[in-house]
Amino acid sequence: MEIPYTVSARRDTGLWNAKIGIWLFLASEVMLFGGLFSAYIFLRLDAGPGEWPHGLLNVPVGTMNTAILIASSVTVVLAWAALKMRDLTRYKIYMTLTILCGVTFLVVKLSYEWPQKFEHFGAFIKEDALGKYEQYLGNRHLLEKGLAPRKEITGHLHNKEALNDPNIKEYEIALDPVNADPTNPAMDRPHFWPLPATDKIATIEKEDVQYANMFLPKHSAYFASYFTITGLHGAHVLGGVLVFCYMMVPASFRLYRHNPEHLANRVEVAGLFWHFVDLVWIFVFPLFYLL
Amino acid sequence: MSIKGFHIVFIVFSTLLALGIGCYCVWIDLTVGEPVYRTGAIVSFVCAVGLIIYGVLFYRKMKRLRLIT
Known part of the structure; x- marks a missing residue:
């Protein structure tokens, strides 16, 4: 037909x-x-x-x-x-x-x-613990420049088992450049060319973290x-x-x-x-x- | 609307995107000052001009071939 x-x-x-x-x-x-x-x-x-x-x-x-x-x-x-x-x-x-x-x-x-x-990881820090991680967040520097504060520390998670194991009390992160050198004025804005994670390792206690996950939809x-x-x-x-x-x-x-x-x-x-x-x-x- | 008309609409939006990216790169260059943004702005504006020229040529050719009446 x-x-x-x-x-x-x-x-x-x-x-x-x-x-x-x-x-x-x-x-x-x-x-x-x-x-x-x-x-x-x-x-x-x-x-x-x-x-x-x-x-x-x-x-x-x-x-x-x-x-x-x-x-x-x-x-x-x-x-x-x-x-x-x-x-x-x-x-x-x-x-x-x-x-x-x-x-x-x-x-x-x-x-x-x-x-x-x-493969990427991010941890949002609790409000009352932001000062403890100032060296990674650089919020005093951002405040002086009138920019929004940082609340998240990002990078590559070394101990991935920490995500599911309650006995592990901290995350070990190879920091992104923005958290490795947060007071560098070059880090105040996003980069056109993505920068690789640094060798600088940060240890973040789980009790200071409001929420943490890999860069998945639930992040x-x-x-x-x-x-x-x-x-x-x-x-x-x-x-x-x-x-x-x-x-x-x-x-x-x-x-x-x-x-x-x-x-x-x-x-x-x-x-x-x-x-x-x-x-x-x-x-x-x-x-x-x-x- | 036929594919010819929709294609011209699409090229208009693509041109606006290229101009937008160019302006974005200029803005970042003024605040951060890295050469890569200046290069990005130049490339974006060149692409915008290229898209405008392509759009005009496309319209003329379709009209000449009587595919746009």
Whole structure:
């Protein structure tokens, strides 16, 4: 049975069916991501001074991923234009580039960015113990400069068993530069290039810690939002890549020989979805990495 | 809206992002003063200009090929 309105427009809507379908779907996606972004903004506005983690993400890697996604949006449009001009060879080249961009984005995210967070540790110090750890927090220096105080000591946890063993009374942390040299004016702002953990070890007594964990979703509202939104976005990127892979299988090329306009319309719909996913990242990047 | 229109909207947002990153780098450079931020600002502004040029060329080409009517 022939499915109607895959190429020609319906008289009542003036559009072919899949285009209406994708815009309805994208409208629901706007509500989904809009809700998550709103939740993030309100959580952040509600956080007290010094309580919201900042400068913990790798900005150069995030910038590279942003450039990759922008490039993939260009290649997907070029793939569609090649189909409209009935140039199958160019279509294959541009679609392959789009898939490669999507896969590269996911590989960077899942094999580098996320695992880097899982290896990091942070301990929020109780209010009455902040003075005891002044050498790592440098709050007097920040107060003089009118900056928000630090309450968290971060780095690489040496004794990971301390997280679960109540008999171990302290955490041993190889400090991040910001806590190893907290009065250095260069540490007053986040760094564009992430600095590696230092050799300086700090011992923090558990009774002085309000809350401590690895950089997992349960670490803070910040990381819960970060992993939820980037995870959901990553799932969308994966979905888009799978659809593009389907556009490159022999069945799609048979469709091209039979009805090239139908394949062009399919690529357009998938391309609209891909543009939306990339547009979401345009908002994710400054919100999480820069601000 | 077709993919051509949405692509132009996307390029506009990408350009705004590049300009925003450039301004962010200038702001950090003024407060911290590390050369890497100045370099970042220059690269961002160059990217913004490149995106504007690409957007205009894309629009003209689509119109010439009658893919934008």
